[in-house]
Amino acid sequence: MKGVLLSGGTGSRLRPITHTGPKQLVPVANKPVLEYAIEDLKEAGITEIGVILGNKGRDEIQELLGDGSEYGVDITYIVQGNPLGLAHAAGCAKDFVGDDDFVMYLGDNILKSGVIELVKSFEAGDYGAGIALQEVDDPQAFGIADVDNEGNVTELIEKPDEPPTNLALIGMYVFSPAVFDAINDLEPSWRGELEITDAIQDLLEDDYEIDSHVVTGWWKDTGKPEDILEANRLVLEDTKLNTAGVVEDGAETDGRIGLADSSVIEDGAVVRGPVSIAENTTIKSGTYVGPYTSIGANSTLEDIHIENSVVIGDSEITANGRIVDSLLGRNANVESADDLLPEGRRLVVGENSQLKL
Amino acid sequence: MRIITHTCPACGTVVAANELEKNRVMKCPGLGCQEVLRFEHLPEDAREHFLENRDRYQI
Numbered sequence: 001m002k003g004v005l006l007s008g009g010t011g012s013r014l015r016p017i018t019h020t021g022p023k024q025l026v027p028v029a030n031k032p033v034l035e036y037a038i039e040d041l042k043e044a045g046i047t048e049i050g051v052i053l054g055n056k057g058r059d060e061i062q063e064l065l066g067d068g069s070e071y072g073v074d075i076t077y078i079v080q081g082n083p084l085g086l087a088h089a090a091g092c093a094k095d096f097v098g099d100d101d102f103v104m105y106l107g108d109n110i111l112k113s114g115v116i117e118l119v120k121s122f123e124a125g126d127y128g129a130g131i132a133l134q135e136v137d138d139p140q141a142f143g144i145a146d147v148d149n150e151g152n153v154t155e156l157i158e159k160p161d162e163p164p165t166n167l168a169l170i171g172m173y174v175f176s177p178a179v180f181d182a183i184n185d186l187e188p189s190w191r192g193e194l195e196i197t198d199a200i201q202d203l204l205e206d207d208y209e210i211d212s213h214v215v216t217g218w219w220k221d222t223g224k225p226e227d228i229l230e231a232n233r234l235v236l237e238d239t240k241l242n243t244a245g246v247v248e249d250g251a252e253t254d255g256r257i258g259l260a261d262s263s264v265i266e267d268g269a270v271v272r273g274p275v276s277i278a279e280n281t282t283i284k285s286g287t288y289v290g291p292y293t294s295i296g297a298n299s300t301l302e303d304i305h306i307e308n309s310v311v312i313g314d315s316e317i318t319a320n321g322r323i324v325d326s327l328l329g330r331n332a333n334v335e336s337a338d339d340l341l342p343e344g345r346r347l348v349v350g351e352n353s354q355l356k357l
Numbered sequence: 358m359r360i361i362t363h364t365c366p367a368c369g370t371v372v373a374a375n376e377l378e379k380n381r382v383m384k385c386p387g388l389g390c391q392e393v394l395r396f397e398h399l400p401e402d403a404r405e406h407f408l409e410n411r412d413r414y415q416i
Contacts, residue, residue: 050371053386062388076369078362079386081376082415091360092373186358188413194358 001119001174002100003041004093007034007061007107008054008080013224015352017312017329022057024107025064026228027312029235030258030278030294032064033222034107036235038071040114046103047073050096052080052089085193090175091183099177104196106171110231112217112238115172121151121213122174128208129179129200132172134215142168143197145212153210156197167212169197170219178208225327225354232310233292236274245277255291278313286320296330304334358413361403367392374399374407375414 011018017026024034041049049068053061058079068075080092090104101122103115115132122130131153133145139160146155146164157163173196182202189195204210220231241258248267255273259265263277268285271277276294283289284302293306296313304317309326311317317328319336328334337346345357361374370387377383377396385392396404407414 058386059388076371077387078371079373079376081373081379084375084414088358088360088373091358092362092371094360095362095364096371184359188358192415 001044001046001123002097002102003046003049004052004078004090004097004102004104005034005037005041005049005107006052006086006089006104008052008056008083008089009108010054010056010083011223014228016350017225017327018056019350019352020330021060022054023223025057025060026222027294027296027310028110028222028228028231029239030276030296033110033231034061034064035071036110037105037107038065038068038073040111041103041105042071042073043114044103044116044119046119048076049073050076050078050093050102051107052078052092054080054083083193085189086196087183087186087194087199090179090196090199091194094180097177097180101174101176104173104175106221108222109171110220110222110235111170111172111215112219112234113215118172118174118213118215122211125209125211127174127211128176128203128206130174130211130213131200132170132215132219133167133212134170134219135166136168137166139163139166139168144168147212151212153200153204153212155204156201158197167214170215171221172215173200174211176208178203178206182206226325228310228327229292229308229325232294233308236276236292236294239274239276241274241276251283260297303336358410359406361399361407363394363398365390365392365394374403378407378411378414 007024011023014023025032143158144163145153145167182199186194222231241256243257243259244261245259245263247265250267251265252270257273258276260279262279263281265283269283269287271289278297281299286303287301288305290307292308295311299315302318303320306323311328312330314331316333319334362371364371365385368387368390381396
């Protein structure tokens with residue numbers, strides 16, 4: 001079994017964060033989203049991984065993952081270039097995959113339960129493909145699978161008006177090499193892409209059995225800022241956090257706090273977990289860091305009240321105010337304007353930024 | 358749709374034909390690899406197929 005990890009896409013819904021890097025490298029609980037996928041694949045015993053690169057962030061992704069040895073896996077890079085669809089991405093991996101089965105994992109997704117059960121379920125039968133499904137409240141908004149009593153998929157329907165089930169495709173797949181013949185027979189859809197659901201439908205029509213696995217834990221597509229915050233909350237809720245850094249006397253801490261050994265919570269600061277604080281970061285006196293917050297490396301916080309937020313790193317946040325439900329990009333600084341005249345906020349805001357003042 | 362790729366002989370990075378055709382001559386996108394890749398490295402039938410269907414490989 002091999003892994004194909006999709007790391008292309010423009011990240012347009014995550015602008016301005018993605019003006020300077022790929023969406024798969026945005027950190028959740030101080031770890032790039034892509035690393036969760038690598039760990040999930042490795043946990044499922046998959047150590048040969050093809051990483052699909054698009055037009056954006058190729059070098060950054062290669063710099064992070066390298067040859068995979070730091071993660072105990074072997075990585076081959078596959079440059080898709082133009083975003084011609086998931087089936088095109090899979091097709092580009094044909095030579096890498098060879099005659100093996102493979103898991104296809106969307107690199108901006110995080111799945112609580114990993115892919116072990118999906119792989120086990122696929123390997124228990126003789127399937128052309130296996131798909132991960134999750135029950136949703138609004139099936140009209142998703143690609144929906146109809147399944148029989150044995151859990152075999154009988155039909156895939158894109159955003160049906162009258163959905164036969166509430167089981168949505170969540171973008172995790174296992175394929176046999178038979179999918180490459182199906183992809184070869186595909187034509188681009190109305191949006192000019194080769195659709196993976198069309199390839200699966202072709203497998204069904206060619207009498208291959210398609211396994212389904214219903215994911216019960218949470219799953220997040222981290223495509224939008226609010227998704228990053230939600231994923232950060234879910235991961236902090238579940239992750240073991242280790243306080244290795246210095247908590248000074250007079251600092252008030254409560255709950256689970258991940259504190260890197262080179263970081264400090266100073267006298268007079270308040271930190272309420274779950275919180276993750278990365279390397280070389282100082283939480284100074286007068287600061288409140290509230291639950292579900294991740295502070296990236298090389299940052300200083302002073303006087304600020306911050307909660308349910310992600311600070312990617314290299315930031316100075318020293319204003320006396322409240323920051324909630326926020327995503328701050330690398331090198332973003334928030335300073336006080338209290339001593340400046342005329343009174344007012346001073347902003348240097350990049351294209352596609354969102355501010356609620 | 359036929360999907361055509363080329364594998365860098367130096368580092369093993371796989372490159373889709375649309376990427377090769379767009380650049381014609383390019384440094385391998387594998388980080389640190391100095392190999393020069395050319396659209397002409399693809400087999401003749403693959404090049405012909407790609408060029409005859411070029412519009413389908415754009416978006």
